[in-house]
Amino acid sequence: MSSHTLEVRPWKTRRKGAVSSFDPQIVRQALLDAFRKLDPRWQIKNPVMFVVEVGSVITTIEFVRLLLTAPGPAFPVTRLHNETLFVLAVSLWLWFTVLFANFAEAMAEGRGKAQAETLRRARTTTMAKRLRRPERSAPWEEVPAPALRKGDYVLVEAGDVIPGDGEVIEGVAAVDESAITGESAPVIRESGGDRSAVTGGTRVLSDWIIVRIGANPGETFLDRMIALVEGAQRQKTPNEIALNILLASLTIIFLLVVVSLEPFAIYSGSPVSITTLIALLVCLIPTTIGGLLSAIGIAGMDRLVQRNVLAMSGRAVEAAGDIDVLLLDKTGTITLGNRQATRFLPLPGIDEQALAQAALLASLADETPEGRSIVALARERFAIGEEVSLQQQASRFVPFSAMTRMSGLDVLADADGQAASARGEEEAAPPVRTIRKGAAEAIIAYVHEHGGDNTHGELLQRTVDEIARAGSTPLVVAETWRTGQDHQEQARVLGVIELKDIVKGGMRERFEQLRRMGIRTIMITGDNPLTAAAIAREAGVDDFLAQATPETKLKLIREQQAGGRMVAMTGDGTNDAPALAQADVGVAMNSGTQAAKEAANMIDLDSNPTKLIEIVEIGKQLLITRGALTTFSIANDVAKYFAIIPAAFSTTYPQLNALNIMGLATPHSAVLSAVIFNALIIIALIPLALRGVKYRPIGAGPLLRRNLLIYGLGGIVAPFVGIKLIDLLLSLLHLTL
């Protein structure tokens, strides 16, 4: 079965059927949520906005007090005392400030909540065919999917919905994963290899598979995805916590400053009203970034979801913004991962059919794509029928492992069927014949160990190198047997199998793009150096590491990290899992094994290794946006200082009037204009917080200068203009208080 056309996809950047952030439905819901989030138990998590809310409450109480103690009839409003109206206006705008910040956060959460709804619908309760034994022929009973537990075996046939997450242990099938990925093209899921993971809620389109359930109800991928897009599991990242501490400290400092101003004012005989003091405090504390910080983080996660990447933590998203090195697994990540046997190349004196037959025997129980393709090729080329099967011989399959780089078969009994185990011996007798296939070095070493010599060593090496140089993987086949009275062990190499793989399209351009972003790409593979070099050249990576074991992959990452570099790793195999866990950003292909997906902190639903470009861009965008808005927020204070201080203390210290460079109408109007600007700027910046500041690959230095110029200078200038305009508008409307 060829899955080539199914697995490669163009560099799709947006999730199909995605909802826009500014969908009227989302806006309506966010407005409601903004009020719901006024709950102080919620606000306390954000110290800056909590202070504003406390200010809103105090000014509201102050307004009511003035209303009750005011001389004469309180209504109509036009007759209200100037001071009362001023307090009402400030109080209202302080409430708006809190509501606007809540609205920003609710908007950021909105799209995820809408998506979670769609996903919930995908989680319909299906019926499962639970097998008694993990065999196709075993009897099965129908049970509801939620009744399945980890370790159960289910049969899923064409047309069935896969009832839970798990691993294919037998069979190959085309699966429609659109319920999860939004992508309608089917994907191949098969046992043994690195494409064995299936997700509950997806549908089998053809053939059948047996799945070992790997997650209990409530802990499935879909459950995790729903919690994730809903933001239910969102934890503050260390960076966010640090920034929050900074903002809280600034808040406390300004609180102390504002409070300590009052005794002086009282001393000089003209105390400043509590409302003005609160307005002053709110304007000086960093409400802009305080109000938008959490929205920026949520929006970053959401942007990843829109690109079909699930980040398990906000920390991983931030780390992605700082990546220096990207390690990629070769097979299945850079290549299509469907290594297919194409040729049998016997050594002199060996019949090609004998080689094919040995390779077939060594692969009958090998559930990897490589193993299956060898069986298929041998049967096809030499019309070897079902008569050659493992049932005829007492034998033991030796599965492939990344450590040994071999797989094969031990034949335990002679033709007369006198199996060692059948004789009831405790210690198993040595096998009468063994067949091994695997990496050249591993097999040559195996032959030596078992008393064979490398008769055609030179020719073998040439054949192996030739295959490798073309970017294919050579698998050497060898056998051992026993002869004579003393059962002397003999061993010899039979020949070579060529396994072909194809580099995914468009790789070179994408790696070039990563290079421009300052990221080095290194391919790591268990394959031999020649194959690795050929594929590395073709794909255009900067460097490669060949003959890697899970340990050396891990070691490479640790070395890079020790050198102060941030490392990202993409992979799909069980042997990639330790490395995925160690990397700062570990991206598992959704098509990959359960182990890889559990170890990684991101999963790419499109299984596209160069998705890291988007991931890095989103990470950088998140960091830049947060930096830019923090700069803007703090720069704002300068202008507010000039607007409020002279106005607030003009009666206390008439000399301060020299500072009234903005020429604002009245002290009340100055204070109110500053409060209004302070609230409106949050609303104005919501689109930027949600969309993010655009990232340009121009290097860290120029980028910082550019952003300081825009957001630093802009942050100083904008409030001067804004506050003056609001003040003019208030005068025009005769609202001068």
Ligand SMILES: Nc1ncnc2c1ncn2[C@@H]1O[C@H](COP(=O)(O)OP(=O)(O)OP(=O)(O)O)[C@@H](O)[C@H]1O
């Ligand atoms: N089914 C198999 N039976 C025997 N040998 C195998 C089998 N599959 C792979 N090998 C050999 O083991 C080597 C390492 O395996 P593999 O390529 O899967 O490692 P890896 O670390 O996952 O690298 P990659 O990045 O290529 O996935 C291969 O180059 C090949 O020589």
Ligand SMILES: [K+]
């Ligand atoms: K402020």
Ligand SMILES: [Mg+2]
């Ligand atoms: Mg692999």
